[in-house]
Amino acid sequence: MKDNFSTQAQTYAKFRPDYSHEIIDYIISLVPQKGLALDVATGNGQVAAKLAKHFTTVYATDISDKQLENAATADNIIYKKERAEHTSFNDKMFDLITVAQAIHWFDFDAFYKEVYRILKPDGLFIVMGYGLFSTNPESDRIIRHFHQKTLGDYWDPERRYVDKDYETIPFPFDEIEAKQFSETFTWTFEHLIGYIDSWSAVQHYIKKNGSNPVDLIRDELKESWDKSDGKAVFLLLLRVGRLKK
Template sequence: MATRLFEGKSHASHYQKYRLSPPQKIQDLILNYLGNRLKKPFGLAVDVGCGTGQTSRSLVPYFQKVLGTDISEAQIEQANHADGFPNLVYRVSAAEEIPAENASVDLITACAAVHWFDIEKFLKEADRVLKPCGCLAFFTYLPNMEVHYKHQSQQLTQVITELQDVLSPYVHEKVQHVISGYKDIFNAIPYTDKKRVENIDSKISMSLKDMLGLIQTFSMYQTFLSFEPEKAKDLVKTTEQRFLEIMQVSSSEEIIELRLNNVCVLASKPE
């Protein structure tokens, strides 16, 4: 069964506010891969482990119907509160039980999510619902984040590294899939038509406040918060203060650039 760490209402609210949409490079990579295997118009895409719907909404322009699924009722509730689209629906559902007919799905995506699933059961279920030549696309950003701001980038990135060191005892074992760049998940996919694309860089301009909000959505921070709530909150405050001092600014609305390194696993079901 999938690991369940993202179900609290407060966590879901943070997720909706601060989680990132997939980088355009990854969207283009997925759509080009799919377009070389299935003809347009694309029918149904299913975004599994959709959280509050960031990836689901990014798929809307390209598919006749998009279905976002998540095991968390709180996450789906937040997704439904976002801007609606006539071709997008959400359902509470385990990753291993996709609410779709046999051979009906063009594309299955999972953004920063597949490592939480029961991989063997999920891949069997994905095979059931995918059309012949339908595709899988699993992608995530890796832990080695960089923060850039004027000439203080090295110092700011060091602050993030130290924060991650504090959180390291609370990293779930399944996050090792991410640290390894989804190599074992790639190997588990039974299809021969597959590839793993590394070193997909993304640069996101955001406020310092939003970056700290993003960090608070991470599973290790939420685990730390559940065990040591005051220490977890103090960690965020201390980190914010360190950033402000290094940047020599007084407001957390100051814009920084967050640089991420992403990996994407793509695969296509045989004809």
């Protein structure tokens, strides 16, 4: 698993889109027992914090100290610095295991072997995420060109799984057909730029070139954004599975 987000951990925590109560409530409705949950690659803990309202105890793991330092807190969340593929948890421990916006960074074979070890036989495994958002036509044009052309060579190859809406990831589970969800946010221009700044490809560009590529589109994007309603719409990616018998 790669650590692409320690550098911008505070930006990530502040500007990344959150998951609505609607999708969390839907997930909760699918889980028969609500004792122990695990959020893998928890990042800033946004999913762990929501699960904590429904489960007795939530464990949350990440490989980034800086992400964990910026994570949401609750009395029943236990954070651990651990790799997704190799954990210290007991066999058949969890009623629910979630991975939000991170599955594409994992060693699939090693991680799924671990899921099969630590998930209860009647437990649920859930992958969540979101791809490139849509907004007003003019801002969309600028952002898509920036995403595909300016940053094209700076995206990690694993990003292709997100671009394919997680449909091409290995998924060795009995899959449950999931509802479709979308999230709509109203963002200031500052928030829009903060979100784009959190992209891993932007950080790769900065590291290689010593300048922020967002500066190349900032003025043009601000002009289009200021004329719009500030809406950003994300189609949520969701796959739900149980252990194969």
